[in-house]
Amino acid sequence: MVRQTQQSLCKRLAELDGGSFRQDPWERAGGGGGLTCVMQDSTVFEKAGVNTAVVWGQMPRSAARHMGGGQRLRSGEGELAFYAAGVSVVIHPRNPFAPTAHCNYRYFEIGGADDDVEAWWFGGGADLTPSYLFEEDARHFHSVHKKICDRHDETYYWRFKKWCDEYFYLPHRKETRGVGGIFFDDLHQKPVEELLAFAGDCAAGFSEAYLPLVERRHQTAFAEGHRRWQQLRRGRYVEFNLLHDRGTAFGLNSDGRVESILMSLPLAARWEYDAQPPPGSEEARLLAVLRQPRDWVEEG
């Protein structure tokens, strides 16, 4: 599933851009490996990364307990076998009117083969981070995800939409990172095949949710001031990823492949002292939504 998502998404991104992905396969000393695909400083995309990893090995029970579904592990000490597979995508377009987007879907299993498995779960989600707010873009991104969620469980979308707004939050800025999407973790309450089908549908649906927005915006004319605001917003993206993102922290603390982990950071970002957009501006309109998350689709 993760390889298939990677392959088809890279193909569509490359077609839209006209450029091509650099492909870096890597191996993990403790078991497994991955494939990092990056397109950088290209026509449509300033930085686009599509990562897959399928890894296994041993980890301390204490460390495993701090992970998504780890609270269900038996007590005790020692090492535990784990298996993890995931796909992770971060796309920063060049045009300030084309939004950044991220998605990540992962499966985690702890406790050795077959009958010894102590816990397994799915986690992931997809979220949209515009520098300029187009309400129809946010509505499209959310309604594609709602349609996918609803096919699997009618409670999913609203629970995961709320979870996304809560997770992608910068307390010191009192802002969400973007206009949200879906986020879930420790999903294990249905048979594994059903949840794999759900995660697979979400991953496959990312193109439909996101690519039309890039197609619609990437040739919009923009001025220096729009670019500056985009760079400031990318500074916020860096703040979230380095200060709060659990995947980034886990990767860096577990001696993961640094270049693949930090591929999520934008090509360029900016921090100005006390930059406040003028009241009533387009920039202020975005901030208002980040400070007070909205619903983008109708109930039901």
Added chain:
Amino acid sequence: MVRQTQQSLCKRLAELDGGSFRQDPWERAGGGGGLTCVMQDSTVFEKAGVNTAVVWGQMPRSAARHMGGGQRLRSGEGELAFYAAGVSVVIHPRNPFAPTAHCNYRYFEIGGADDDVEAWWFGGGADLTPSYLFEEDARHFHSVHKKICDRHDETYYWRFKKWCDEYFYLPHRKETRGVGGIFFDDLHQKPVEELLAFAGDCAAGFSEAYLPLVERRHQTAFAEGHRRWQQLRRGRYVEFNLLHDRGTAFGLNSDGRVESILMSLPLAARWEYDAQPPPGSEEARLLAVLRQPRDWVEEG
């Protein structure tokens, strides 16, 4: 002491640049306040911030215990009075050959007035972060600090130089942030007047240690590639400050004034996937030193 350092340093920086500092006084709801001075996007300096803060109030004993000298606090629960005064400086010049520098000197006291004081200590240091290595610049910065340290205690420089290399270290990059300087915390083993004189001397000496390097380099001709490397190195600076710097974490977690705390971040920074300087280049020569910290002054 902190106001005096701020005033004289801002004056010298403004003279060197030809620009002027924006001055933002602020008050803290719980007690005290500060003055944030910033020069941004100016001639010599891309971003220069000189902050002072003198604050007091109450904090949970458990939080106080996690601070520099907090391990000496009595056991128990409840709130504790605290008093803190500090000056904090981060300077990012525009020219890629002129190094970034940082210094911070602070005094902390916990446990109420006079006889009730349970712990007090000084902390701080100064460090230099070049994008291009000029050995004579590193030697100058270190020897000024050694001279100051030696006047107060002949063990200080070598202990604090080592502490600096250890503190400003990015484990995931296996690099130090820069070529070091001095760093100390929980300094309380001499009478408070002597240690105040030491911290004051260090703060006053920062200009002598750093400004000649900016004067020497800020007009050096540079190409696009030098600027790009500087921006990549500033990305590393952001990584350190958001992932590891204790002052930044403390400020953000304690609901400090965000714009004053994050003033340390550069105006612009860059992250390229897997950027590796060619062997033998000037850029590679810097990295070698960051991966294997060196002594910059003679023993004795």
